[in-house]
Amino acid sequence: MVTLDFRTLTVPVGIVRILELILTCISFSLVASVGNSTDSFWTWCMFTWCFCFCVTFLILFLELFSLSSKLPISWEDFTAAFAMLATLMVLAASIIYPKFYTCSSCSKQIGATVTSCLAFILYAVEVGLTRAKPGELSGFLSTVPGLLKVLEAFVACIIFICLDSHKYSSYPGLQWCVAVYSISFIFALLVIIFTICRLLSLFPAPFDKVLTACNVLAVLMYLTAVVIWPLYSFKNNPRPSSCKAGFLCPWDNLVVISFMTAFNLCAYIADTIYSCRLVFFVSRT
Incomplete structure (x- = not known):
């Protein structure tokens, strides 16, 4: 039976994920409003923001409807690995996009860069919130060696x-x-x-x-x-x-x-x- 668990939206990690949704959505919306490009770096940045938005939304949805516990996977490992991956991807996008596509008079591009940098900070905060604390029983990917595996x-x-x-x-x-x-x-x-x-x-x-x-x-x-x-x-x-x-x-x-x-x-x-x-x-x- 599916039950709504609104507590997942009010705990610190839930609030952080909601903010991540908003910021990644703003980033790709601002960039898309400027126009399309076939350049590989532009494609990478857009893919990063869209991918992180979709997976973060999926995580919130599954936890809100208490479906995450019914999946045949280690949910803690999955969310910890994704948080680390999203941190690295958004960091790369936050460096690449302003390097090649932002100028002093490009207000939308500057706005997308700012929101992308804020999203990176939030994903890094999520890594800190989901990382296993000393003496705490948790999945391997939420430990330091597990996070290092994602980085490698x-x-x-x-x-x-x-x-x-x-x-x-x-x-x-x-x-x-x-x-x-x-x-x-x-x-x-x-x-x-x-x-x-x-x-x-x-x-x-x-x-x-x-x-x-x-x-x-x-x-x-x-x-x-x-x-x-x-x-x-x-x-x-x-x-x-x-x-x-x-x-x-x-x-x-x-x-x-x-x-x-x-x-x-x-x-x-x-x-x-x-x-x-x-x-x-x-x-x-």
């Missing part, structure tokens, strides 16, 4: 978007880097899917030990990628003179990949430290 998968997606197959297909070193990104991404994605779908019991070994071993392996692989990628990408390959300042050109994607590789290495190191702490210290005590 998102950064890998940015790397994949910037990759150009023509650039790395003839260099074994760059092919190894792509293999590093792919293997690490696949495992992070599997962890997220298995956690949300409550399938962790299918792992052939204790999950915490499997997670720690894979994190250590990912750190070692990313250590090689953080050296090999810039070495092969920028050797005898200065920034072309045709790349104008303030405009993104294909060469700049190499810089983005280098930065994101180093960033993901730091994320995997932090993830490994947390995992080792859970396995070798917390579990023993």
Whole structure:
């Protein structure tokens, strides 16, 4: 039987989600009113605001009608993972859109940027509200290692978007880097899917030990990628003179990949430290 639970709209996380709905709706409405564009960055920003609006609305709807508990998934893990993903996506949109589409006299574009930045702050607040507190029983994805898994998968997606197959297909070193990104991404994605779908019991070994071993392996692989990628990408390959300042050109994607590789290495190191702490210290005590 379906029952209305209005308390879900009045608790702090419910109020935050309602504000997220309003701000993401305002953002894509303002941008849509300016006009359409076939540019990939414009499409990404619009997709981000629409996607976050739709999923946030779905979460509020399911909780309001008490349907979330009837789903065959871990609801806490799903909402925590989405809050982290939305935070990262809206942050990227809040940086990309003003960089390429906002000017000093563009009032609607400026308004969309402001509301997008506010939405990012609210999603970050939601991450804080849904994150598991010390000593609290909760789903894996609401813990720090779980949130780091979402971050690692998102950064890998940015790397994949910037990759150009023509650039790395003839260099074994760059092919190894792509293999590093792919293997690490696949495992992070599997962890997220298995956690949300409550399938962790299918792992052939204790999950915490499997997670720690894979994190250590990912750190070692990313250590090689953080050296090999810039070495092969920028050797005898200065920034072309045709790349104008303030405009993104294909060469700049190499810089983005280098930065994101180093960033993901730091994320995997932090993830490994947390995992080792859970396995070798917390579990023993």
